Amino acid sequence: MAATVLLHHRVVAEDLGGGWEQKQNEDGKMVQQLKIEAPAMTEEDQYGYVMPDRYRCDSCKAVMFHLDADLRKKQPKSRRLQEWEYTDIFDATCSGAFGGYGIKLIDGENALSGPGLPQDSKLAPGSGAIQMSSETWTKRLGELCREIVYEKLGEEDVYEKFYKGFKADGPAGLNNDVCMKELRQCEPVKPKKPAKKDDASEKKPKKEKAKKDAKTKKEKKEKTEKKAKAEPTKAKASSGSKIDFKTFLGNLAESHGLASDAYSSPRTQAEWEKLTIALARGISSRHTEL
Numbered sequence: 001m002a003a004t005v006l007l008h009h010r011v012v013a014e015d016l017g018g019g020w021e022q023k024q025n026e027d028g029k030m031v032q033q034l035k036i037e038a039p040a041m042t043e044e045d046q047y048g049y050v051m052p053d054r055y056r057c058d059s060c061k062a063v064m065f066h067l068d069a070d071l072r073k074k075q076p077k078s079r080r081l082q083e084w085e086y087t088d089i090f091d092a093t094c095s096g097a098f099g100g101y102g103i104k105l106i107d108g109e110n111a112l113s114g115p116g117l118p119q120d121s122k123l124a125p126g127s128g129a130i131q132m133s134s135e136t137w138t139k140r141l142g143e144l145c146r147e148i149v150y151e152k153l154g155e156e157d158v159y160e161k162f163y164k165g166f167k168a169d170g171p172a173g174l175n176n177d178v179c180m181k182e183l184r185q186c187e188p189v190k191p192k193k194p195a196k197k198d199d200a201s202e203k204k205p206k207k208e209k210a211k212k213d214a215k216t217k218k219e220k221k222e223k224t225e226k227k228a229k230a231e232p233t234k235a236k237a238s239s240g241s242k243i244d245f246k247t248f249l250g251n252l253a254e255s256h257g258l259a260s261d262a263y264s265s266p267r268t269q270a271e272w273e274k275l276t277i278a279l280a281r282g283i284s285s286r287h288t289e290l
Contacts, residue, residue, distance in 0.1 A: 039105040039132055050257035051140045055103070057186035058112040060179035063145045065116030066097040068174035071162045086159045094145035095285050101141060102133030112137075142285065143256070150278030152183060252279065 039045075044052045051059050070093045075081060081089075101114035113131050149158050158174070165173025180186040243251070250260035263275065 039103050039110045039130075041103075041132060042110075045103060045110065046136070049136070049139055049143055049255075051144050054110070055112040056144075057179060058117050059141055059144055060148070060183060060185040061176050062098070062101065062112070062114060062116050062141060063148055064172075064174045064176065064178055066093050067145070067149070067158065068162055068165075068172045070097065071159070071174075072166065075163075075166055080163060081159065083155070087155055090145075090149045090155060090158070091281060091285070094142050094149065098138045098141035098145070100133065101137040102131040103137075104131050143282070146278065146282050146285070147256070148183065150274075150281065153178075154274070 067090070070089050071081075071086065074085070074089055098114075101112065103110045104113040105111075106113075114137075149155060153161075161173040161178065163173065165171060165175075176186075246264050249263040253262040253264075254260050256262075263279070267275065
C-alpha cells in the first residue's frame with residue numbers, strides 16, 4: 001500500500017511540469033523545486049544616467065519596440081503623419097514608455113529585461129530569475145531614446161523607417177536591424193588591452209631609469225604649470241556660480257557621457273537649430289520628471 005501511494009505521488013509530481021525540478025527530500029518524499037536567482041548589482045548598474053555598455057544592445061531594441069508600437073497606435077491608414085504629430089509621439093514615448101524595466105540574471109550574466117526583450121525564454125529548465133527594477137533604468141532608457149531620435153537618426157529618418165514598414169504591411173520598420181546594422185549598438189564591447197611593458201627600459205640599470213623618470217616627471221610638471229598660467233581657468237558648474245554658454249554646453253555633454261566639446265563643435269545653421277531643439281526637449285523632460 002505504501003509503495004502504491006509513493007508511486008502515485010511520483011506520477012502527480014512529474015505531471016506538474018512548468019520547468020520544476022523533481023527531487024527526493026530527507027524524508028523520502030518527492031518534492032518539486034524551482035531555482036530562483038537574483039542579479040548582483042554593480043556600482044555601474046546602480047548609479048548614473050548613462051546606460052552601461054553591456055546593456056546597450058538590448059536597450060536599443062527596447063527603444064525600437066516602443067517607438068514602433070506607439071507610432072502604430074496613432075498612424076492613420078489614409079495619410080502620413082505631419083512632422084509635429086510624430087514629434088509629439090516621440091516626446092511622449094521617450095518620456096513615459098519605459099517603466100517596468102530592470103535586470104535579471106540570465107545564464108550567469110546580468111541582462112536587461114522588460115517589454116520587447118523576451119529574456120525569460122533563455123532561462124534554463126528548473127530555474128527562475130528575479131528582476132531588479134528602479135527608476136534609474138526608466139531614465140536611462142528615456143535618455144537613450146532621445147539620443148537615438150534627435151541626435152543619431154533624426155526625427156524624419158525615424159518616421160521614414162517606420163512608415164516604410166507600415167505601408168509594406170510587413171515586418172516593423174523600427175526593428176532590431178536598426179540597432180545592429182545602422183546604429184551598431186550590438187557589436188561586442190572590446191575589452192581594454194593592458195599597456196605593453198617597455199622591455200628596453202627594463203634592461204636599463206635601475207639608477208639610470210629612476211633618473212630619467214624623475215626628469216620626465218619634472219618636465220611634465222613644468223609643462224602643466226605653464227599651460228595652467230596660459231589658459232583661463234574654466235568655470236565649474238555649481239548651484240551658485242555663473243558660467244558662460246560654452247562651459248554650460250561642455251558640462252551638459254559630459255553629463256550625457258560625451259566629450260566636453262561634443263555640443264560646441266562647429267555646425268551649420270540648420271544643425272545648430274536641430275541640436276538646440278533636441279537639448280531643450282531633453283532638459284525640459286528631465287525637469288518634468290523631477
